Amino acid sequence: MVQNAEFQGIILFSKDYREKDRLVKIFTKNSGKKMFFARNVQRKNNFLKQAIMNFHYGTYIGKLQKDTLSFLNDAKIVDVFSKIQADLFLNAFATYILSLLDAAIEDNKANPDLYSFTKQSLQLIDEGYDAQIVTNIFELQILSFFGVQLNFRSCAFCGNTQDKFAFSSYMSGIVCLKHYLQDKTLYKANPQVIYFARMFSNIYLDQIKSINISDKIKQELRIFIDSLYDEYVGIKLKSKKFIDQMKDWT
Numbered sequence: 003m004v005q006n007a008e009f010q011g012i013i014l015f016s017k018d019y020r021e022k023d024r025l026v027k028i029f030t031k032n033s034g035k036k037m038f039f040a041r042n043v044q045r046k047n048n049f050l051k052q053a054i055m056n057f058h059y060g061t062y063i064g065k066l067q068k069d070t071l072s073f074l075n076d077a078k079i080v081d082v083f084s085k086i087q088a089d090l091f092l093n094a095f096a097t098y099i100l101s102l103l104d105a106a107i108e109d110n111k112a113n114p115d116l117y118s119f120t121k122q123s124l125q126l127i128d129e130g131y132d133a134q135i136v137t138n139i140f141e142l143q144i145l146s147f148f149g150v151q152l153n154f155r156s157c158a159f160c161g162n163t164q165d166k167f168a169f170s171s172y173m174s175g176i177v178c179l180k181h182y183l184q185d186k187t188l189y190k191a192n193p194q195v196i197y198f199a200r201m202f203s204n205i206y207l208d209q210i211k212s213i214n215i216s217d218k219i220k221q222e223l224r225i226f227i228d229s230l231y232d233e234y235v236g237i238k239l240k241s242k243k244f245i246d247q248m249k250d251w252t
């Protein structure tokens with residue numbers, strides 16, 4: 003018989019199940035992504051009802067099953083990314099990050115580092131750091147979980163690390179100025195865009211506080227990363243479409 007246990011997690015989403023219950027998907031720190039059954043959670047004044055809403059995270063209590071549905075019984079210390087919750091734009095970026103995470107990882111595979119990375123990404127957006135930059139970093143660093151390994155370290159031909167670079171589809175990585183000409187599969191991207199993509203692909207999130215990027219380069223970065231996702235990942239998330247539409251509102 004599985005006992006109740008405390009665990010840390012970030013709510014990915016929840017949906018109604020029958021009249022009073024709810025299914026809740028949680029990215030747990032030490033057991034990976036899991037689906038939970040929360041019984042009778044729709045009652046009024048239920049603490050757990052609040053704690054499983056979008057953008058909540060913290061310590062939950064439940065019975066963790068290995069391969070079947072787990073049970074969520076209570077919440078202990080729960081917090082919410084309140085600015086994200088209140089702001090439609092921040093909400094859109096955070097929703098996209100969480101749906102990208104959901105698409106990238108399998109159930110039940112623990113990854114505490116990825117948990118911390120995801121939590122810190124949301125925290126930075128909640129604290130007011132540039133949501134697009136945080137999202138771009140998340141997109142580039144989660145690529146490996148989709149099985150995509152791109153070489154942003156050095157020129158794929160000569161190993162050069164100190165130059166202006168282009169991105170080669172053929173080499174799945176960057177190529178330096180000297181070797182541009184040998185490659186007919188280059189992405190149409192400004193060297194400055196590649197510069198930031200290189201930086202983002204292995205930056206620690208703590209370092210983003212010093213990054214400043216012009217709107218023009220940010221727009222081009224968006225296009226570049228979209229092209230990478232089209233070529234190497236090929237998923238179409240509703241939450242991403244929403245971000246793309248937001249551009250037209252401003």
Ligand SMILES: [Zn+2]
Nearest residue numbers: 157160178181
């Ligand atoms: Zn080269």
